[in-house]
Amino acid sequence: MHYRDDPQSGTALSALGFGCMRFPRGISIDYAKSEGLVLDAIKQGVNYFDTAYVYTGSEDTLGRILHENKVREQVFIATKLPHSRCKRPEDFDRFFNEQLKRLKTSYLDYYLIHNVSDVAAWDAVAAIGLEEWLARKKATGEIRHVGFSFHGSQAAFLELLELYPWELCQIQYNYMNENYQAGRAGLLRAHEKGLPVVIMEPLLGGKLANGLPPKAVKLFYEANPGITPAAWALRWLWSQPEVTLVLSGMNAPEQLTDNIKTAEATDLGSLTEEELAVFDKVRAVFEESYKVPCTGCNYCMPCPKNVNIPGCFAAYNASYANDFVTGMTQYLTSTDALHSQGMRVSNCVQCGACESKCPQHIRIPTELTEVRKRLEPFWFGAGLKLIGRVMG
Numbered sequence: 176m177h178y179r180d181d182p183q184s185g186t187a188l189s190a191l192g193f194g195c196m197r198f199p200r201g202i203s204i205d206y207a208k209s210e211g212l213v214l215d216a217i218k219q220g221v222n223y224f225d226t227a228y229v230y231t232g233s234e235d236t237l238g239r240i241l242h243e244n245k246v247r248e249q250v251f252i253a254t255k256l257p258h259s260r261c262k263r264p265e266d267f268d269r270f271f272n273e274q275l276k277r278l279k280t281s282y283l284d285y286y287l288i289h290n291v292s293d294v295a296a297w298d299a300v301a302a303i304g305l306e307e308w309l310a311r312k313k314a315t316g317e318i319r320h321v322g323f324s325f326h327g328s329q330a331a332f333l334e335l336l337e338l339y340p341w342e343l344c345q346i347q348y349n350y351m352n353e354n355y356q357a358g359r360a361g362l363l364r365a366h367e368k369g370l371p372v373v374i375m376e377p378l379l380g381g382k383l384a385n386g387l388p389p390k391a392v393k394l395f396y397e398a399n400p401g402i403t404p405a406a407w408a409l410r411w412l413w414s415q416p417e418v419t420l421v422l423s424g425m426n427a428p429e430q431l432t433d434n435i436k437t438a439e440a441t442d443l444g445s446l447t448e449e450e451l452a453v454f455d456k457v458r459a460v461f462e463e464s465y466k467v468p469c470t471g472c473n474y475c476m477p478c479p480k481n482v483n484i485p486g487c488f489a490a491y492n493a494s495y496a497n498d499f500v501t502g503m504t505q506y507l508t509s510t511d512a513l514h515s516q517g518m519r520v521s522n523c524v525q526c527g528a529c530e531s532k533c534p535q536h537i538r539i540p541t542e543l544t545e546v547r548k549r550l551e552p553f554w555f556g557a558g559l560k561l562i563g564r565v566m567g
Contacts, residue, residue: 176220177438179419181371183320183342188251188420190413191438192223192373195233196472197424204232210240212431217246219435225345225373225422227255227289228274229474238278247280253343253373254278255289255324258300267308275317285343286318290534292327294334306339324375325357326534332357333364345373347534348418349383350411350454351461352376355468366417374412374421380470383408386489388496391460398453405430406437411454413441464496467542468535475529475539483510483518484529484539491546506550520547 178187193216199208213224226233234254241247254274261267275281288305291297312318322343325332332346344365346357353359365372378384384405387395395407402410412421421438425431469488478484486509494502511517525540533539 176435177413177441178220179371181320181343181419182369183371186251187222188371189220189222189438190420190441191221191434192225192253192420192422193221194375194422194424195224195226195237196230197426198233198236199426204236206236206239208426209236210244212425212428213237213240214244214246215428216425216431216435217249219431221435222249223251223253223373223420223422225253225375226278227287228257228270229255229289234274234277238280242279251284252278252280253285253287253322253345254283255287258288258291258296258305261300261303261305264304264308267305271312271317282317282319284319285322286312286320287343287345288321288323290326291323291335292325292534293331294338297335297338301338322370322373325361326536327356329354329356329358329361332361336361336364336368336370341368341370343371343373345375345422347376348374348412349377349379349408351379351383351458362415362417371419372417374418376470377412377421377423378405378408379468380472382465382470382492386492386496387457388460388464391457391464394453394456394460398450403433406433407454407457409434409437410441410446413438414444414446416443465492466495466545467492467537469537470535472534474532474534478518478522479526479528480522480524481518482520482522482543484543486510486518487520487543487546487550488537491549494549503550519551521551523547 177190179190180186181188193213199205199212224237226237228234237252241250256267256270261270274283288300309318309321313321320342322341322345323335324345325335326347336344346361347355348357348362362372387404392404395402395404409421412418423430423434425434467488469485471485471489473485475484487506490502490506490509493505510519520543523540523543527540529539
């Protein structure tokens with residue numbers, strides 16, 4: 176495993192970090208599978224584990240694994256304060272103490288303010304004493320380093336960097352999002368200020384691993400058949416000296432194996448001019464095929480009308496990236512469309528409850544209207560009845 180120093184503390188952080196939002200799941204998190212992945216990751220040198228209060232079951236699972244296997248002191252835990260739920264000063268302690276209990280630890284290595292989207296969001300919690308509270312927790316050693324995660328505009332990110340003596344930042348960044356949200360300009364500025372920069376969504380919710388259009392996959396294969404699309408995306412990040420650590424939400428052993436292999440094989444500045452040119456071609460293909468930049472994070476859920484919003488967008492994108500039949504098949508299965516209204520897009524009443532929760536700032540109701548036009552065309556109802564008769 177390659178390690179990169181946290182410029183603030185000199186701590187050596189593994190180039191690959193484990194994102195715990197996407198632990199293996201059935202109805203709930205599969206503890207046995209998650210435990211196997213976490214322990215294998217630690218054995219192979221991964222030492223940074225990222226979770227959050229709002230990742231259902233994630234903190235509890237990570238805490239139990241680390242405690243029962245007595246490996247807490249071998250790793251760095253990063254979790255996040257749900258600042259939007261903090262309305263009074265006592266809320267900080269309420270959430271923090273619950274997180275310590277879930278994680279079965281007496282301190283947190285990195286405590287991030289979750290999804291600070293702009294200066295107004297920071298000012299709202301600063302006004303009820305967040306900075307003073309953080310100072311007290313740092314003085315007691317319960318919080319070692321303070322950071323923030325970000326989904327907002329580049330201008331807002333650059334402003335936020337100046338508002339507090341941050342010790343880490345976490346941004347969305349990948350070869351398709353080079354100029355999106357904080358973007359490369361934000362990455363460079365954070366690096367200039369001496370902050371370790373943690374990258375989230377390096378594979379755009381998996382789309383850069385197993386959701387690429389066939390034409391894009393072919394471009395990568397022709398350039399080097401021994402490198403997977405996921406590895407191409409991670410190599411693009413790890414070749415940049417400003418990137419400290421890349422998070423990956425690994426939920427299968429083969430993902431962990433491939434990512435560790437890529438991390439160990441990628442050096443700073445290792446991409447050739449020919450390889451960088453391949454990314455330009457892949458971007459062009461991807462932009463033609465993907466209509467909605469949904470990462471499947473599920474922050475917009477649950478929908479009050481039971482629409483499977485991420486599933487609808489995934490099927491819609493697949494109908495362009497692959498073909499219409501693939502997209503329609505995916506839509507029928509992900510929305511349980513054959514059973515009454517299921518979780519179909521036609522359930523949407525444009526209430527907008529989802530839109531404010533979306534870290535990608537997708538105009539969800541508007542985009543769902545486009546999904547309905549494509550995946551529930553005029554003949555859709557008659558088609559469902561015919562399928563029902565055939566199956567029934």
